Amino acid sequence: MLALLLQNGHLRLETSYPRPIPRQDEALIRVRLAGICGTDLALVEGYKGGYNGVPGHEYVGEVVEAPGNEEWVGRRVVGEINTACGQCDRCTQGLVTHCRERRVLGIKDWDGAFAEYLVSPLSLLHRPPPTVPDTSAVFTEPLAAAYAALRDMPDDLRQRPPATLRILIVGDGRLGQLLARVFQAEGYRPLLLGRHPSKLALARSCGIATTRQIDTSAEYDIAVDASGRPETLATLLGHVRPRGAIILKTTAAHPASLDLAPLVVNEIRLIGSRCGPFPRALTALEQTQIDPRPLISATYPLSAALEAMEHARRPDAIKVLLQP
Ligand SMILES: [Zn+2]
Ligand SMILES: [Zn+2]
Known part of the structure:
Protein backbone atom coordinates (compact mmCIF):
# COMPACT_ATOMS: atom_id res chain seq x y z
CA MET A 1 0.00 0.00 0.00
CA ALA A 145 -7.18 17.12 23.18
CA ALA A 146 -8.57 20.65 23.41
CA TYR A 147 -11.39 19.44 25.69
CA ALA A 148 -8.71 17.88 27.89
CA ALA A 149 -7.67 21.42 28.87
CA LEU A 150 -11.15 22.03 30.33
CA ARG A 151 -11.07 18.70 32.12
CA ASP A 152 -7.62 19.47 33.54
CA MET A 153 -8.50 22.89 35.00
CA PRO A 154 -8.08 23.00 38.80
CA ASP A 155 -11.46 22.48 40.51
CA ASP A 156 -11.52 25.87 42.25
CA LEU A 157 -11.22 27.59 38.88
CA ARG A 158 -13.65 25.31 37.07
CA GLN A 159 -16.29 26.01 39.72
CA ARG A 160 -16.19 29.74 39.01
CA PRO A 161 -18.79 31.14 36.55
CA PRO A 162 -17.03 30.85 33.17
CA ALA A 163 -17.59 34.47 32.18
CA THR A 164 -15.75 35.71 35.29
CA LEU A 165 -12.48 33.95 34.46
CA ARG A 166 -9.76 35.71 32.50
CA ILE A 167 -8.38 33.11 30.10
CA LEU A 168 -5.43 33.55 27.79
CA ILE A 169 -4.74 31.03 25.04
CA VAL A 170 -1.32 31.30 23.45
CA GLY A 171 -0.86 30.12 19.88
CA ASP A 172 -3.09 30.78 16.86
CA GLY A 173 -2.21 27.48 15.16
CA ARG A 174 -4.00 24.14 14.95
CA LEU A 175 -4.50 23.45 18.65
CA GLY A 176 -4.82 27.08 19.80
CA GLN A 177 -7.70 27.64 17.40
CA LEU A 178 -9.54 24.56 18.70
CA LEU A 179 -8.83 25.49 22.33
CA ALA A 180 -10.27 28.97 21.81
CA ARG A 181 -13.43 27.49 20.26
CA VAL A 182 -13.82 24.92 23.05
CA PHE A 183 -13.53 27.53 25.81
CA GLN A 184 -15.88 29.84 23.93
CA ALA A 185 -18.44 27.04 23.42
CA GLU A 186 -18.39 26.42 27.19
CA GLY A 187 -19.24 30.04 28.00
CA TYR A 188 -15.73 31.35 28.68
CA ARG A 189 -14.39 34.49 27.02
CA PRO A 190 -10.87 33.51 26.01
CA LEU A 191 -8.34 35.91 24.58
CA LEU A 192 -6.29 34.30 21.81
CA LEU A 193 -2.70 35.51 21.54
CA GLY A 194 -1.01 34.86 18.20
CA ARG A 195 1.41 36.19 15.64
CA HIS A 196 -0.44 35.68 12.38
CA PRO A 197 -3.02 38.28 11.29
CA SER A 198 -4.90 35.87 8.99
CA LYS A 199 -5.19 33.21 11.69
CA LEU A 200 -6.31 35.71 14.31
CA ALA A 201 -8.91 37.02 11.85
CA LEU A 202 -10.26 33.48 11.50
CA ALA A 203 -10.75 33.28 15.27
CA ARG A 204 -12.39 36.72 15.36
CA SER A 205 -14.82 35.61 12.64
CA CYS A 206 -16.39 33.31 15.22
CA GLY A 207 -16.43 35.93 17.94
CA ILE A 208 -13.17 35.12 19.74
CA ALA A 209 -11.17 38.09 21.04
CA THR A 210 -7.59 38.16 19.77
CA THR A 211 -4.37 40.06 20.33
CA ARG A 212 -0.84 40.06 18.96
CA GLN A 213 0.70 41.26 22.22
CA ILE A 214 0.04 40.92 25.95
CA ASP A 215 -0.14 44.19 27.88
CA THR A 216 2.79 44.30 30.29
CA SER A 217 0.42 44.63 33.26
CA ALA A 218 -2.19 42.08 32.09
CA GLU A 219 -2.98 39.23 34.47
CA TYR A 220 -4.95 36.07 33.79
CA ASP A 221 -6.56 33.40 35.93
CA ILE A 222 -5.62 30.69 33.45
CA ALA A 223 -3.15 30.64 30.59
CA VAL A 224 -3.18 27.78 28.11
CA ASP A 225 0.00 27.31 26.10
CA ALA A 226 -0.42 25.90 22.61
CA SER A 227 2.36 27.96 21.10
CA GLY A 228 4.69 25.09 20.27
CA ARG A 229 7.54 27.14 21.72
CA PRO A 230 9.05 26.05 25.05
CA GLU A 231 10.11 29.63 25.87
CA THR A 232 6.45 30.76 26.08
CA LEU A 233 6.22 29.40 29.61
CA ALA A 234 8.70 31.97 30.93
CA THR A 235 6.51 34.78 29.56
CA LEU A 236 3.33 33.27 30.98
CA LEU A 237 4.81 33.07 34.48
CA GLY A 238 4.74 36.86 34.48
CA HIS A 239 1.10 37.10 33.42
CA VAL A 240 -0.76 34.61 35.59
CA ARG A 241 -2.21 35.86 38.87
CA PRO A 242 -1.17 34.30 42.18
CA ARG A 243 -2.87 30.88 42.63
CA GLY A 244 -3.76 30.91 38.94
CA ALA A 245 -2.96 28.08 36.55
CA ILE A 246 -0.95 27.44 33.42
CA ILE A 247 -2.05 24.52 31.27
CA LEU A 248 0.64 23.26 28.90
CA LYS A 249 -0.59 21.69 25.67
CA THR A 250 2.64 22.12 23.75
CA THR A 251 4.86 19.26 22.68
CA ALA A 252 8.03 21.03 21.62
CA ALA A 253 10.91 19.15 20.06
CA HIS A 254 13.51 21.06 22.08
CA PRO A 255 13.94 21.69 25.81
CA ALA A 256 14.08 25.16 27.35
CA SER A 257 15.55 26.47 30.59
CA LEU A 258 13.67 28.97 32.72
CA ASP A 259 13.54 30.66 36.11
CA LEU A 260 10.92 28.81 38.16
CA ALA A 261 10.99 31.24 41.11
CA PRO A 262 7.81 33.10 39.99
CA LEU A 263 5.98 29.77 39.94
CA VAL A 264 6.76 29.24 43.63
CA VAL A 265 6.39 32.84 44.79
CA ASN A 266 2.99 33.24 43.10
CA GLU A 267 1.88 29.67 43.85
CA ILE A 268 0.94 29.09 40.24
CA ARG A 269 -0.41 25.67 39.30
CA LEU A 270 1.41 24.21 36.28
CA ILE A 271 -0.53 21.47 34.53
CA GLY A 272 0.46 19.20 31.67
CA SER A 273 -2.43 18.15 29.45
CA ARG A 274 -2.44 15.74 26.53
ZN1 LIG B 1 -1.75 15.59 17.47
ZN1 LIG C 1 -1.19 -0.94 31.04
Whole structure:
Protein backbone atom coordinates (compact mmCIF):
# COMPACT_ATOMS: atom_id res chain seq x y z
CA MET A 1 0.00 0.00 0.00
CA LEU A 2 0.95 3.66 -0.27
CA ALA A 3 2.34 5.10 2.98
CA LEU A 4 4.40 8.02 4.21
CA LEU A 5 7.33 6.63 6.15
CA LEU A 6 9.51 8.41 8.70
CA GLN A 7 12.91 6.82 9.16
CA ASN A 8 15.90 8.34 10.94
CA GLY A 9 14.36 11.79 10.65
CA HIS A 10 13.67 11.49 6.93
CA LEU A 11 10.27 11.28 5.29
CA ARG A 12 9.65 9.32 2.13
CA LEU A 13 6.73 7.88 0.24
CA GLU A 14 6.62 4.08 0.07
CA THR A 15 4.50 2.63 -2.71
CA SER A 16 4.66 -0.97 -1.53
CA TYR A 17 4.61 -0.70 2.26
CA PRO A 18 3.07 -3.88 3.71
CA ARG A 19 -0.61 -3.54 4.55
CA PRO A 20 -1.07 -4.27 8.28
CA ILE A 21 -2.92 -7.43 9.27
CA PRO A 22 -5.60 -7.19 11.98
CA ARG A 23 -5.79 -9.79 14.75
CA GLN A 24 -8.76 -10.81 16.88
CA ASP A 25 -10.47 -7.72 18.38
CA GLU A 26 -8.67 -5.41 15.99
CA ALA A 27 -9.90 -3.70 12.84
CA LEU A 28 -8.28 -3.01 9.51
CA ILE A 29 -9.33 0.53 8.67
CA ARG A 30 -9.22 2.19 5.28
CA VAL A 31 -8.21 5.79 5.98
CA ARG A 32 -10.62 8.31 4.42
CA LEU A 33 -8.97 11.49 5.72
CA ALA A 34 -6.01 12.17 8.01
CA GLY A 35 -4.87 15.42 9.61
CA ILE A 36 -1.33 16.70 10.03
CA CYS A 37 -0.60 17.84 13.59
CA GLY A 38 2.23 19.81 15.18
CA THR A 39 3.38 16.56 16.79
CA ASP A 40 3.95 15.06 13.33
CA LEU A 41 6.19 17.98 12.43
CA ALA A 42 8.00 17.68 15.79
CA LEU A 43 8.53 13.93 15.21
CA VAL A 44 10.41 14.72 12.01
CA GLU A 45 12.64 17.02 14.07
CA GLY A 46 13.38 14.25 16.56
CA TYR A 47 10.69 14.63 19.26
CA LYS A 48 10.23 11.35 21.20
CA GLY A 49 13.79 10.36 20.41
CA GLY A 50 13.05 9.79 16.75
CA TYR A 51 10.04 7.70 15.83
CA ASN A 52 10.50 5.29 12.94
CA GLY A 53 7.33 4.25 11.14
CA VAL A 54 4.22 5.71 9.53
CA PRO A 55 3.21 8.97 11.27
CA GLY A 56 -0.36 10.28 11.59
CA HIS A 57 -2.73 10.03 14.55
CA GLU A 58 -5.76 12.07 13.44
CA TYR A 59 -8.05 10.19 11.10
CA VAL A 60 -11.49 9.14 10.04
CA GLY A 61 -11.80 5.85 8.21
CA GLU A 62 -13.91 2.85 7.40
CA VAL A 63 -13.55 -0.64 8.87
CA VAL A 64 -12.84 -3.15 6.10
CA GLU A 65 -11.89 -6.19 8.21
CA ALA A 66 -12.58 -7.11 11.85
CA PRO A 67 -11.67 -10.73 12.55
CA GLY A 68 -14.22 -12.24 14.92
CA ASN A 69 -16.30 -9.04 14.96
CA GLU A 70 -17.67 -8.86 11.43
CA GLU A 71 -20.50 -6.53 12.46
CA TRP A 72 -17.88 -3.76 12.49
CA VAL A 73 -17.17 -4.07 8.76
CA GLY A 74 -18.42 -1.00 6.87
CA ARG A 75 -18.60 1.22 9.95
CA ARG A 76 -17.16 4.71 9.77
CA VAL A 77 -14.82 5.27 12.71
CA VAL A 78 -12.44 7.65 14.43
CA GLY A 79 -9.89 6.26 16.87
CA GLU A 80 -8.18 7.02 20.15
CA ILE A 81 -4.43 6.79 19.92
CA ASN A 82 -3.08 5.12 23.10
CA THR A 83 -3.22 1.36 23.52
CA ALA A 84 -3.68 0.05 27.07
CA CYS A 85 -2.64 -3.38 28.37
CA GLY A 86 -5.34 -3.29 31.07
CA GLN A 87 -3.04 -4.99 33.56
CA CYS A 88 -0.17 -2.73 34.59
CA ASP A 89 -0.33 -0.51 37.70
CA ARG A 90 -1.24 2.54 35.61
CA CYS A 91 -4.09 0.78 33.83
CA THR A 92 -5.49 -0.65 37.06
CA GLN A 93 -5.44 2.87 38.56
CA GLY A 94 -7.52 4.09 35.62
CA LEU A 95 -4.60 5.89 33.96
CA VAL A 96 -5.20 4.00 30.73
CA THR A 97 -3.71 6.65 28.45
CA HIS A 98 -0.51 6.31 30.51
CA CYS A 99 -0.20 2.52 30.26
CA ARG A 100 3.40 1.42 30.79
CA GLU A 101 3.20 -0.81 27.74
CA ARG A 102 1.39 1.68 25.58
CA ARG A 103 1.86 2.14 21.90
CA VAL A 104 0.75 5.44 20.41
CA LEU A 105 -0.68 5.64 16.91
CA GLY A 106 1.80 7.23 14.55
CA ILE A 107 4.00 8.32 17.48
CA LYS A 108 5.33 5.24 19.27
CA ASP A 109 5.58 1.61 18.07
CA TRP A 110 2.39 1.73 15.99
CA ASP A 111 2.07 2.65 12.31
CA GLY A 112 -0.25 5.60 11.86
CA ALA A 113 -2.76 7.17 9.51
CA PHE A 114 -0.62 8.64 6.72
CA ALA A 115 -1.22 5.45 4.75
CA GLU A 116 -4.03 3.76 2.88
CA TYR A 117 -4.75 1.46 5.84
CA LEU A 118 -4.07 1.20 9.56
CA VAL A 119 -4.90 -1.37 12.24
CA SER A 120 -6.50 -0.43 15.57
CA PRO A 121 -7.90 -2.29 18.57
CA LEU A 122 -11.71 -2.13 18.37
CA SER A 123 -11.77 -0.85 21.95
CA LEU A 124 -10.26 2.47 20.81
CA LEU A 125 -12.79 3.14 18.03
CA HIS A 126 -15.74 5.53 18.13
CA ARG A 127 -18.45 6.01 15.52
CA PRO A 128 -19.04 9.62 14.48
CA PRO A 129 -22.75 10.51 14.26
CA PRO A 130 -23.94 10.32 10.63
CA THR A 131 -24.54 14.07 10.45
CA VAL A 132 -20.85 14.79 11.11
CA PRO A 133 -19.01 14.94 7.75
CA ASP A 134 -15.55 13.40 7.32
CA THR A 135 -14.05 16.89 7.13
CA SER A 136 -15.26 17.53 10.70
CA ALA A 137 -14.80 14.00 12.06
CA VAL A 138 -11.09 14.10 11.18
CA PHE A 139 -10.75 16.78 13.89
CA THR A 140 -12.07 14.50 16.67
CA GLU A 141 -8.65 13.65 18.13
CA PRO A 142 -7.28 17.21 18.33
CA LEU A 143 -10.67 18.51 19.48
CA ALA A 144 -10.68 15.91 22.26
CA ALA A 145 -7.18 17.12 23.18
CA ALA A 146 -8.57 20.65 23.41
CA TYR A 147 -11.39 19.44 25.69
CA ALA A 148 -8.71 17.88 27.89
CA ALA A 149 -7.67 21.42 28.87
CA LEU A 150 -11.15 22.03 30.33
CA ARG A 151 -11.07 18.70 32.12
CA ASP A 152 -7.62 19.47 33.54
CA MET A 153 -8.50 22.89 35.00
CA PRO A 154 -8.08 23.00 38.80
CA ASP A 155 -11.46 22.48 40.51
CA ASP A 156 -11.52 25.87 42.25
CA LEU A 157 -11.22 27.59 38.88
CA ARG A 158 -13.65 25.31 37.07
CA GLN A 159 -16.29 26.01 39.72
CA ARG A 160 -16.19 29.74 39.01
CA PRO A 161 -18.79 31.14 36.55
CA PRO A 162 -17.03 30.85 33.17
CA ALA A 163 -17.59 34.47 32.18
CA THR A 164 -15.75 35.71 35.29
CA LEU A 165 -12.48 33.95 34.46
CA ARG A 166 -9.76 35.71 32.50
CA ILE A 167 -8.38 33.11 30.10
CA LEU A 168 -5.43 33.55 27.79
CA ILE A 169 -4.74 31.03 25.04
CA VAL A 170 -1.32 31.30 23.45
CA GLY A 171 -0.86 30.12 19.88
CA ASP A 172 -3.09 30.78 16.86
CA GLY A 173 -2.21 27.48 15.16
CA ARG A 174 -4.00 24.14 14.95
CA LEU A 175 -4.50 23.45 18.65
CA GLY A 176 -4.82 27.08 19.80
CA GLN A 177 -7.70 27.64 17.40
CA LEU A 178 -9.54 24.56 18.70
CA LEU A 179 -8.83 25.49 22.33
CA ALA A 180 -10.27 28.97 21.81
CA ARG A 181 -13.43 27.49 20.26
CA VAL A 182 -13.82 24.92 23.05
CA PHE A 183 -13.53 27.53 25.81
CA GLN A 184 -15.88 29.84 23.93
CA ALA A 185 -18.44 27.04 23.42
CA GLU A 186 -18.39 26.42 27.19
CA GLY A 187 -19.24 30.04 28.00
CA TYR A 188 -15.73 31.35 28.68
CA ARG A 189 -14.39 34.49 27.02
CA PRO A 190 -10.87 33.51 26.01
CA LEU A 191 -8.34 35.91 24.58
CA LEU A 192 -6.29 34.30 21.81
CA LEU A 193 -2.70 35.51 21.54
CA GLY A 194 -1.01 34.86 18.20
CA ARG A 195 1.41 36.19 15.64
CA HIS A 196 -0.44 35.68 12.38
CA PRO A 197 -3.02 38.28 11.29
CA SER A 198 -4.90 35.87 8.99
CA LYS A 199 -5.19 33.21 11.69
CA LEU A 200 -6.31 35.71 14.31
CA ALA A 201 -8.91 37.02 11.85
CA LEU A 202 -10.26 33.48 11.50
CA ALA A 203 -10.75 33.28 15.27
CA ARG A 204 -12.39 36.72 15.36
CA SER A 205 -14.82 35.61 12.64
CA CYS A 206 -16.39 33.31 15.22
CA GLY A 207 -16.43 35.93 17.94
CA ILE A 208 -13.17 35.12 19.74
CA ALA A 209 -11.17 38.09 21.04
CA THR A 210 -7.59 38.16 19.77
CA THR A 211 -4.37 40.06 20.33
CA ARG A 212 -0.84 40.06 18.96
CA GLN A 213 0.70 41.26 22.22
CA ILE A 214 0.04 40.92 25.95
CA ASP A 215 -0.14 44.19 27.88
CA THR A 216 2.79 44.30 30.29
CA SER A 217 0.42 44.63 33.26
CA ALA A 218 -2.19 42.08 32.09
CA GLU A 219 -2.98 39.23 34.47
CA TYR A 220 -4.95 36.07 33.79
CA ASP A 221 -6.56 33.40 35.93
CA ILE A 222 -5.62 30.69 33.45
CA ALA A 223 -3.15 30.64 30.59
CA VAL A 224 -3.18 27.78 28.11
CA ASP A 225 0.00 27.31 26.10
CA ALA A 226 -0.42 25.90 22.61
CA SER A 227 2.36 27.96 21.10
CA GLY A 228 4.69 25.09 20.27
CA ARG A 229 7.54 27.14 21.72
CA PRO A 230 9.05 26.05 25.05
CA GLU A 231 10.11 29.63 25.87
CA THR A 232 6.45 30.76 26.08
CA LEU A 233 6.22 29.40 29.61
CA ALA A 234 8.70 31.97 30.93
CA THR A 235 6.51 34.78 29.56
CA LEU A 236 3.33 33.27 30.98
CA LEU A 237 4.81 33.07 34.48
CA GLY A 238 4.74 36.86 34.48
CA HIS A 239 1.10 37.10 33.42
CA VAL A 240 -0.76 34.61 35.59
CA ARG A 241 -2.21 35.86 38.87
CA PRO A 242 -1.17 34.30 42.18
CA ARG A 243 -2.87 30.88 42.63
CA GLY A 244 -3.76 30.91 38.94
CA ALA A 245 -2.96 28.08 36.55
CA ILE A 246 -0.95 27.44 33.42
CA ILE A 247 -2.05 24.52 31.27
CA LEU A 248 0.64 23.26 28.90
CA LYS A 249 -0.59 21.69 25.67
CA THR A 250 2.64 22.12 23.75
CA THR A 251 4.86 19.26 22.68
CA ALA A 252 8.03 21.03 21.62
CA ALA A 253 10.91 19.15 20.06
CA HIS A 254 13.51 21.06 22.08
CA PRO A 255 13.94 21.69 25.81
CA ALA A 256 14.08 25.16 27.35
CA SER A 257 15.55 26.47 30.59
CA LEU A 258 13.67 28.97 32.72
CA ASP A 259 13.54 30.66 36.11
CA LEU A 260 10.92 28.81 38.16
CA ALA A 261 10.99 31.24 41.11
CA PRO A 262 7.81 33.10 39.99
CA LEU A 263 5.98 29.77 39.94
CA VAL A 264 6.76 29.24 43.63
CA VAL A 265 6.39 32.84 44.79
CA ASN A 266 2.99 33.24 43.10
CA GLU A 267 1.88 29.67 43.85
CA ILE A 268 0.94 29.09 40.24
CA ARG A 269 -0.41 25.67 39.30
CA LEU A 270 1.41 24.21 36.28
CA ILE A 271 -0.53 21.47 34.53
CA GLY A 272 0.46 19.20 31.67
CA SER A 273 -2.43 18.15 29.45
CA ARG A 274 -2.44 15.74 26.53
CA CYS A 275 -5.19 13.41 25.26
CA GLY A 276 -8.86 14.04 25.85
CA PRO A 277 -12.40 12.65 25.77
CA PHE A 278 -13.56 11.51 22.30
CA PRO A 279 -17.28 11.33 23.24
CA ARG A 280 -17.25 14.98 24.33
CA ALA A 281 -15.58 16.03 21.06
CA LEU A 282 -18.05 14.03 18.95
CA THR A 283 -21.00 15.56 20.81
CA ALA A 284 -19.65 19.06 20.15
CA LEU A 285 -19.31 18.24 16.45
CA GLU A 286 -22.77 16.67 16.26
CA GLN A 287 -24.42 19.63 17.98
CA THR A 288 -22.34 21.98 15.79
CA GLN A 289 -21.16 23.76 18.94
CA ILE A 290 -17.86 23.78 17.09
CA ASP A 291 -17.34 23.76 13.32
CA PRO A 292 -13.66 23.06 12.66
CA ARG A 293 -13.91 23.04 8.86
CA PRO A 294 -12.84 26.68 8.34
CA LEU A 295 -9.50 25.59 9.85
CA ILE A 296 -8.71 23.37 6.84
CA SER A 297 -5.97 25.12 4.85
CA ALA A 298 -5.57 22.45 2.17
CA THR A 299 -6.26 18.81 1.33
CA TYR A 300 -3.62 16.78 -0.52
CA PRO A 301 -3.75 13.29 -1.98
CA LEU A 302 -1.60 10.86 -0.01
CA SER A 303 0.69 10.63 -3.04
CA ALA A 304 1.59 14.31 -2.37
CA ALA A 305 2.19 13.75 1.37
CA LEU A 306 5.68 15.28 1.27
CA GLU A 307 4.28 18.52 -0.18
CA ALA A 308 1.48 18.39 2.39
CA MET A 309 3.98 18.16 5.27
CA GLU A 310 5.86 21.15 3.84
CA HIS A 311 2.59 23.07 3.56
CA ALA A 312 1.73 22.26 7.20
CA ARG A 313 5.03 23.87 8.22
CA ARG A 314 4.20 27.18 6.56
CA PRO A 315 3.39 29.98 9.01
CA ASP A 316 0.03 30.66 7.34
CA ALA A 317 -1.13 27.02 7.41
CA ILE A 318 -3.58 25.74 10.00
CA LYS A 319 -4.87 22.22 9.30
CA VAL A 320 -3.57 20.31 6.28
CA LEU A 321 -5.37 17.07 5.43
CA LEU A 322 -4.27 13.96 3.54
CA GLN A 323 -6.69 11.92 1.48
CA PRO A 324 -5.44 8.42 0.61
ZN1 LIG B 1 -1.75 15.59 17.47
ZN1 LIG C 1 -1.19 -0.94 31.04
